[in-house]
Amino acid sequence: MPFTADGDPEAGWLEVAESADVAGLKPLAVRCGGRDLVCYRGRSGQVHAIDELCPHMGVSFARHGIIEGDGITCRYHGWNWDGEGRNVWVPTQRRAMAVFDLCSYPVRETDGRVLVRLDPDG
Ligand code: FES
Numbered sequence: 287m288p289f290t291a292d293g294d295p296e297a298g299w300l301e302v303a304e305s306a307d308v309a310g311l312k313p314l315a316v317r318c319g320g321r322d323l324v325c326y327r328g329r330s331g332q333v334h335a336i337d338e339l340c341p342h343m344g345v346s347f348a349r350h351g352i353i354e355g356d357g358i359t360c361r362y363h364g365w366n367w368d369g370e371g372r373n374v375w376v377p378t379q380r381r382a383m384a385v386f387d388l389c390s391y392p393v394r395e396t397d398g399r400v401l402v403r404l405d406p407d408g
């Protein structure tokens with residue numbers, strides 16, 4: 287079940303999880319501002335928030351994503367994105383394909399909470 291966002295939408299930042307929820311190797315599905323995202327902690331320790339669904343066939347990264355470094359790889363066909371949602375590898379094409387870039391969202395952690403801002407200009 288996705289974590290449901292809580293927070294102050296007027297301030298632009300929504301609480302989507304506790305820091306402890308993104309401490310492991312499993313991406314966390316969150317529903318935030320009507321969008322389905324996944325949050326995960328990369329190897330650098332930074333938490334990332336990107337669109338939940340793989341743009342190839344629509345599977346959930348929360349269930350089928352593998353955290354690699356600060357990026358995420360879809361378990362199905364091995365497509366890979368960096369922590370900013372940029373596609374960096376499509377195995378069958380042997381290259382990145384920017385057309386499959388994902389939306390990524392600013393994340394900050396404070397007092398054990400993970401907050402996401404959906405609109406960077408908001
Ligand atoms: S379904 Fe994700 S790479 Fe194919």
